[in-house]
Amino acid sequence: MQDNQTTTSIQKYKAIQGVVLRIPVGCVASYGQVAALAGLPGRARLAGKALGFKVNELHVPWYRVIRSNGSIAFPIDSLQFKTQTELLADEGVEVKNGRVSMKKFQWDGRL
């Protein structure tokens, strides 16, 4: 495994993305939670970068990842905010004023 060093840091991204892929439909997870489950406790920032890395090509449901406080990590004016809101709503997650009820939709961390 690990092939050659050509992959560099991409391995970490894959780990994080792998966790995101594990998030069940209708649920959301925070960056810190995803990072921790990916084996990177405290590296929530890396999770953010990982989600920004070819998520579109890897089919990673980045929209299921939100802030720990349950709010979207994007400004209301951002297109991503709207997209994320719609995608979440499409999965049954209620998004109120850019915020999600973590008490109801936060992923337990397991399947």
Next chain:
DNA sequence: AAGTTGACCCTCC
């Protein structure tokens, strides 16, 4: 090699 940044998180005011 050093400095800056980052789809963050936590604490304090």
Next chain:
DNA sequence: AGGAGGGCCAACT
């Protein structure tokens, strides 16, 4: 309830 600052670690310039 909202805003500001500090912290952690890796990637990027």
